[in-house]
Amino acid sequence: MEKAKMIVDKDFRVSEIDERIYGSFIEHLGRAVYGGVYEPDHPEADEQGFRKDVINLVKELNVPIVRYPGGNMVSAYNWEDGIGPKEERPRRLELAWRTIETNEVGTNEFMDWAKLVNSEVMMAVNLGTRGIDAARNFIEYCNHPGGTYYSDLRRKHGYEKPHQIKTWCLGNEMDGPWQVGHKTAEEYGRLALETAKVMRLVDPTIELVACGSSHSGMPTFPQYEATTLEHTYDAIDYISLHQYYGNASNDTANYLAKSMDMEHFIKTIISTCDYIKAKKRSKKTINLSFDEWNVWYHSNQQDRELEPWTIAPPQLEDVYNFEDALLVGSMLMTFLRNSDRVKIACMAQLVNVIAPIMTENGGKAWKQTIFYPYAHVSAFGRGVALAPVVSSPKYDSKDFTDVPYVDSVAVYNEEQEAVTIFAVNRYLEQPIELNADVRSFEDYEILEHIVLENDDLKAVNTATSQKVQPHSYGVSALRNGFVEAKLSKASWNVIRLGKKR
Structure with a gap:
């Protein structure tokens, strides 16, 4: 049997982990909202139309922040369409995904839903077709106490107290030619700066996220970040990163190494931020918001076959298999290893659309394979990220060399006197x-050794069959200060240690 070693020391600290690293994302796309979180005719619907079975699953994930309402959708979205009496709200052509948006759910409804799942909202403003004026009105509506047109309009709509949304995204993927209102880095940087200034005039307490590259393969990466930061450095708090991975070539060894690409992406953006910091002679540090990340490739073909201009069609409904869960575990550990700079991360998305939770319209809700590593790290990854010294056998794959067979990180919760080792074999x-x-x-x-394993790398979970589920009878022992554990082939492991009582 191959052997690996690691040292986990409470003094090998990376950073206190910002709990928003376990965030997620809900866009008005496919069945994420309609048929996902909201389905008023469902037997499990509450008085507002929200599915209680979905609420319970989201609460099980313990999601601290949810990005909303987009995504590509936000770049042509009029926020005013989603407020006021529902019967007066307009139906619109939603240009990003070519559907009909009914606007039954808007800002206030989503804020109500977020409270039900104990989450904050990370709100995005439209910098595609709109800009400064719409953004300042929107934040006035959401965050100003009262006595002005838009704050009093919110109160008229039944929300006396302001929503006090702390974190705001200045647009979405503005580097992408597919984006409605796509902008060069110079164009976006200037608009983002001026929008940030007026939003902070309305509410100086907010945090702002500027758009970075849509993914690391963009031809303008990382110059887009550098130019954007040249303009916005003093006005923002975070730069955003987006990245998705797939295994279309069916090369599992190469696929499971793709978290190394994510690590390189993060390090490149950190370097870019710090270059601009040095150039500006600034004492301020820009942190990272990895506000879109996941596996996404299973649904590509079926999405090409959808008819346009329908309401809530089944778009981007990836059915995840066991190997996807392994990569998701490694991606989550990558955030922990870089938690000194990655302060926000949002799995895209939360329900039905490339999501850990799936539903049937009028039927069941269930956990996809990727639900489990997400739930485990969210539950046991609170505290201080530690940097373990790992010695592992390695392999080479198509795109990567020296890939450690054991990918691992540890988290120390001093208050609970607990340490957790996360590991993928x-x-x-x-x-x-x-x-x-x-x-x-x-x-x-x-305390426990949780294992997610399956002999079939392509095994999936459905409404009627949960083939991929974790168990708690992993093989491990603690002797004389050393954990001796067996990591099953192709497995996700959570080894929890606690102080003897």
Whole structure:
């Protein structure tokens, strides 16, 4: 059996983890909203039309922040369409995804839903077809207490207290030619700066996220970030990153190494931010908002066959398999390893659309395979990220060299006197024996060893069959300050240690 070693020391600190690293995303796209979080005719619908079965699953994920309402959709969205009496709201052609938007759900309804799932909202403004004026009116509507036109309009709509939305996105993927109102970096940087200035005049307490590249393969990457930051550095708090991965070539070994590409993406953006910091002689540090990330490729063909201009069609409904869950686990660990700079991350998306939760219209809701690593890291990844020293056998794949078979990180929760080791075994053929030095955690014991494994890498979960589920009988022991654990072939592992009581 192959062997791997690691040292987990409470002094090897990366950063206190911002809980918003476990955020998600709901866009007016496909069945994310209509048929996902909102379905008034469903047997499980509450008085506002929100599905209680979905609410319960979202609460199980413990999602601290949800980005809304887009996404590509926001770049042609009029926020005023989604407020006031529902019977007076217009139906619109939604240009990004070529559907009909009914506007039954808008800002106030979504804020109500977010409270039900104990989440904050990360709101986006339209910098595609609109700009400064619409943004200042929107934040006045949402955050100003009262005594002005838009704040009093909110109160008239039944929301006496302001929503107090803290985090705002200045548009979405403005570098992309597919984006309605696509802008060069110079054009976007100037508009983002001026929009940021007026939004902060309305509410100086907000945090702002500027658009970075839509993905690391864009021809303008990372110059787009550099130019945008030249304009906006002093006015914003975060730059955004988006990235999706797939396994269309059916090369699992290469696929599971793609988190290394994500790591390189993050490091490049950090370098770009710090270059502009040095250039401006600034003491301010720009952090990262990885506000779109996931696996996305399963639904590509079926999406090409959809008829345009329908209401809530089944778009981007990837059915995730077991190997997708392994990569998602590694992506989450990548955020933890970089939590000194990655402060927000949003799995895109939350329900039905490339999502951990799936539903049937009028029927069941269930957990996709990727639900589990997300739930585990959200539950046990609160506290301080530690940088373990890992010695692992390695392999080469089509696109990557020196890929560690064992991908791992640890989190220390000092208040709870708990430490959690997260680990993916990328070895597809056999288990690996992990020896972890945890001597800095005296009088600790193993509480649980959770494992997600399946002999079929392509196994999926459906409404009627949950083939991929975790179990808690992983093989591990703690002796003389060392954890000795067996990591099953192609597996996701959560080894939880706690102080002896």
